[in-house]
Amino acid sequence: MDYNKLAEIAIKSKQRALPTYSHFHVGAALLTGEGKVYRGANIENSSYSLTICAERTAVFNAVLEGEKNFKAIAVAGDSPGFTPPCGACRQVLLELCGPELDVVLVDMEKNIKIYKLKELIPHSFSKENLK
Numbered sequence: 171m172d173y174n175k176l177a178e179i180a181i182k183s184k185q186r187a188l189p190t191y192s193h194f195h196v197g198a199a200l201l202t203g204e205g206k207v208y209r210g211a212n213i214e215n216s217s218y219s220l221t222i223c224a225e226r227t228a229v230f231n232a233v234l235e236g237e238k239n240f241k242a243i244a245v246a247g248d249s250p251g252f253t254p255p256c257g258a259c260r261q262v263l264l265e266l267c268g269p270e271l272d273v274v275l276v277d278m279e280k281n282i283k284i285y286k287l288k289e290l291i292p293h294s295f296s297k298e299n300l301k
Contacts, residue, residue: 173242173284176201177276179209180244183224187211191218196247198224200232203239208232225259229266242272252277260291269294
């Protein structure tokens with residue numbers, strides 16, 4: 171799948187966000203190795219620590235469906251610039267999707283920047299540290 175198309179799905183996913191407190195919409199679209207897309211949006215809760223980000227919504231939906239092979243995730247937010255995944259999302263994506271995952275950031279003008287996840291979370295803690 172073309173990453174511009176994946177970015178469009180992330181932008182459309184923002185419409186499903188429930189940012190009751192921050193009013194900051196984030197949409198995500200996670201692409202599997204087989205070409206299937208899982209959407210996510212941020213959903214907030216008055217107990218902020220119980221809020222879930224768009225990226226984790228997408229990856230948890232995919233894992234729930236048995237997916238294990240991921241190629242890319244697109245992330246679109248409400249800021250004029252690019253909205254990268256937060257630290258918690260980076261950690262979850264690293265463990266469940268791997269360091270080679272393409273992270274496609276989308277700005278309000280539909281421009282994209284692509285990073286490998288390992289670029290966004292260098293010197294990370296992973297299951298290899300637990301051995």
